[in-house]
Amino acid sequence: MMLGLMQQLISLEPEVQELRRRCIFCLVPMLNPDGVILGNYRCSLSGRDLNRNYRHPRKEVFPTVWHVRQLVQSCKDACQAPDSFSLSSCRFSIHPSKEATGRVVFWREFNLTHSFTLEATFNGSRKMWWVSAILLIAKIE
Structure with a gap:
């Protein structure tokens, strides 16, 4: 999963380039x-x-x-960038x-x-509970 996320974050897609311009990504491995x-x-x-x-x-x-x-x-x-979002206004x-x-x-x-x-899964998706499926590494990267 981490490999797939890293590959996406370094892609040349315009949306991802904009995300990299606006955000700092800090990926912590296992x-x-x-x-x-x-x-x-x-x-x-x-x-x-x-x-x-x-x-x-x-x-x-x-x-x-x-x-x-x-x-x-x-x-x-x-x-120390200015906040554009007020967490104190949220309720959870x-x-x-x-x-x-x-x-x-x-x-x-x-x-x-x-x-x-x-987070990863041990047993597959709950969306397709009726289908028995094996998760391949390529699918979850």
Whole structure:
């Protein structure tokens, strides 16, 4: 999925060129390849869920999370563009289980309004639940 996103972002399509002109894209790769290689999809090799430890990560325990926070802070410090969107005017709820996730912490602590988590599937799409399908790498890149 990340490869497909990167290929799209470097394409010469006019819409993508305009996006690159207006936005800064910061793509963070999978932070837990050590855990994924053992079959975990959220936890690191230590068995800790990295995405629930963004609020106060200790560099020694969660180095990847700590460094991502530093990256976001440096981008925030370097990009003091005027806001064209008022997040405080929006209403949405955050489930308590999501309070320490990266996107919520980055929103609360760094006022980062456009933070997204790109998630994959284990079993295919719910849109076509009646069809048994194998997902090919080329389809999900």
